[in-house]
Structures are given as C-alpha cells and as structure tokens.
Amino acid sequence: MPRQRWTAADVPGQHGRVAVITGANTGVGFETAKVLAARGASVVLAVRDVDKGKRAAAQITASVADADIRVQRLDLASLASVRAAADELRDTHARIDLLINNAGVMYTPRSVTEDGFELQLGTNHLGHFALTGLLLDKMLRVPRSRVVTVSSAGHRQGGPIDFDDLDWNTNEYSRVAAYGHSKLANLMFTYELQRRLSGKGEPIATAAHPGGSDTGGSRASVSRQSALFRAAFALVRPLLIQSSEMGALPTLRAATDPAVQGGQYYGPDGFSESKGHPKVVKSSARSYDTAAQRRLWTISEELTGVSFPV
Structure with a gap:
C-alpha cells in the first residue's frame, strides 16, 4: 500500500x-495564510x-470567498x-489560536537592527522571541493553540552559536553562518518553549522548515552568489527547489494536524529534505543541547x- 501523503486538503476546518x-x-x-483563510480562519x-x-x-480575498483577512504592521527588526x-493585536483579539513565526531575512550583508542586534539573529530569532512572549x-x-516557528535546513550551517559574540563584533562576519545561527536559534527556542509549556495544556510549540522553496528570499540569496555558483545551481535546481x-x-x-505533538519538527520527506510532503524530521545535535x-x-x-x- 502506498504511503499516505499529507496535503493542504488534510487541513481541518479553522472556523472561529x-x-x-x-x-x-x-x-x-x-501560501500558509491562503490555505488557513480557505479553511475558515481569521x-x-x-x-x-x-x-x-x-x-x-x-489576492487572497479574490481567490477565497468570504476570507477574513487583516493586515498588521510589524517590523521584527x-x-x-x-x-x-503586540499591543494592537492584544487589543483587537480576545484570543489567538495560531502564532506562526514565519518571517525572516537570509544571507544579508553585515548589518544591525534598530536595537543594534546582528540583523539575521535580531530579525529571525529575537523579534519572534519578543512577539511570542x-x-x-x-x-x-x-x-x-500552537506556536509554530519556521526554521530552515540551513540551521546546520556554521559552527555553534558564540553566546559571547552574538553580534559578530569579534568574530569575522559570515552571512551564511549568521543565518545558520538564527535558524538554529529558532529551533532551540521552540524546544525550550515546549519544555516550559509542558504539562500546562495549550498551547504547544512546534517547528517546521519548507525545504528548498521558490521564494523571493531564496532567489535573492542565490543572486548574491558568484556567477559560477549561479550556473551550477541552475543545473541542480529542479532537484532541490x-x-x-x-x-x-x-x-x-x-x-493544524491534530496528531502533532509539542516539540516536533516538520520538513519535506524527499531527498535531503529539499522537496516533498511534510513529515516529522530531526534537527541537528546542537539544537537539542538543553x-x-x-x-x-x-x-x-x-x-x-x-x-x-510560563
């Protein structure tokens, strides 16, 4: 019997x-927003x-009848x-069922946030950490209710996080390693949040990664690479994206899957977790360091x- 593959059609109703x-x-x-709106979520x-x-x-309203969509300004940097x-969301909503920490920057040149944090860690992790809290x-x-934080297979890039130099003031800056550290932080945050929530009922904390997805961020990151890299990537792109x-x-x-457990991490089921349908995957050994x-x-x-x- 062929294995059952989870698709958007398996998302249960989200009305209310x-x-x-x-x-x-x-x-x-x-795409996440469009599917949830189609299932009835606000x-x-x-x-x-x-x-x-x-x-x-x-765009979503044009394709989803009776979609309930609102826009909230949020600069994670x-x-x-x-x-x-957060104040506006708290004033507007008596409850929040899903918080999906999806936004992020990728492979940016050395830069800092408004508060002086290294841009990738400050946006991808610290901004979401604050919003969630x-x-x-x-x-x-x-x-x-669930907190879902989107990480990346790139969390394996670079060495361990240097907690004494989070802003790369001492170490030579590597935009690839800095991105990897921010995505590793996403997972470490998820696992620690779930531990603190454990035994308290809802919500649960989970994580996911999209594999090699055709997004503006991924295209921009490739465009910053050398001509040789871009040529080589064009050859393997169909296998990875x-x-x-x-x-x-x-x-x-x-x-949304009712069978999901707190602390689980989901990614594609294909080669090197680049493409395919979602399944539970393992993150790096470093991410599990309590x-x-x-x-x-x-x-x-x-x-x-x-x-x-909590």
Whole structure:
C-alpha cells in the first residue's frame, strides 16, 4: 500500500480560529495564510510593508470567498514595532489560536537592527522571541493553540552559536553562518518553549522548515552568489527547489494536524529534505543541547526585555 501523503486538503476546518502569521505577504507565509483563510480562519498578515500586505490580502480575498483577512504592521527588526504590534493585536483579539513565526531575512550583508542586534539573529530569532512572549497569554488555555516557528535546513550551517559574540563584533562576519545561527536559534527556542509549556495544556510549540522553496528570499540569496555558483545551481535546481505551495505544507501540518505533538519538527520527506510532503524530521545535535537552549533563552529575555508567562 502506498504511503499516505499529507496535503493542504488534510487541513481541518479553522472556523472561529485566529491565526497571526509573520511575513505573510509573500512566499511560504502567503501560501500558509491562503490555505488557513480557505479553511475558515481569521488571518492576520503581520508584515513590515503594509502596502504589500494589503495587496496580498486582496489576492487572497479574490481567490477565497468570504476570507477574513487583516493586515498588521510589524517590523521584527525593531523591538518598538514588535511591542506596538503586540499591543494592537492584544487589543483587537480576545484570543489567538495560531502564532506562526514565519518571517525572516537570509544571507544579508553585515548589518544591525534598530536595537543594534546582528540583523539575521535580531530579525529571525529575537523579534519572534519578543512577539511570542508578548502574545502568549492570549494563547494560554485556548484549545488546540500552537506556536509554530519556521526554521530552515540551513540551521546546520556554521559552527555553534558564540553566546559571547552574538553580534559578530569579534568574530569575522559570515552571512551564511549568521543565518545558520538564527535558524538554529529558532529551533532551540521552540524546544525550550515546549519544555516550559509542558504539562500546562495549550498551547504547544512546534517547528517546521519548507525545504528548498521558490521564494523571493531564496532567489535573492542565490543572486548574491558568484556567477559560477549561479550556473551550477541552475543545473541542480529542479532537484532541490519546490513551489511555495509545497513549501508551506510543513508549516500547515505543524499548525493544524491534530496528531502533532509539542516539540516536533516538520520538513519535506524527499531527498535531503529539499522537496516533498511534510513529515516529522530531526534537527541537528546542537539544537537539542538543553544547556544551550536555556542560555539562549536567558540572553534573549535580557536583550529584548520580554519575559514569558510560563
């Protein structure tokens, strides 16, 4: 008997549920939002560029009858923006069922956030850490609520996180390693959050990665490489890259499948987890280091000034 492959058709009804998705105006986040809206969820597109968010909302509304879509300004590279967005979301919604930490930057040149953090760690991890902490009490004891954080197979890139030099002030900057560290931090955050939530009912914390998805971020990262790299990548691209619709499936499964357990990590089931249908996958050995998870948590609280109600 052929194995059953999980698809968007397996997403259960989401009527009456509120889903907040960061970076939902394009790529995997957009496709995630579209499916959840089609299943009846009230979806908040939390995006840096409100105009792009409105265009994305219009696209979803045009294809999904009676879609309930709102746009929320959120710049994860600014803690002030994160706090303002969280305040607005808390005022607007009595409860939040799904928080999908999807937005991110990839392979950027050396830069810092508004608060002085290295851009990739500051955006991909610290911004989401703060947002989750500020919204979590709206998710406590909400049936089937989940925090889903989108990581990447790239979490295996680079060495262990240097907690004494998170902003690369001493070490020579590597945009590939810095990205890898930010995605490793996403997983360490998920596992530590689940441990703190364990035994408290809802929500649960899960993680996902899209594999090699055809998104604006992935195309931009390839465009920054050498001509030789781009030529070689063009040859293997069909083996490694899938559509954004397929790339959204691990996130959708982590967010909605009733069988999902806290602390699980979902990715594609194909070669090297680049393409395919979602299944439970394993992350790197470093991501399971509980001492490192706790240290990252403590540092993240100190840097963001956000404490969690768990």
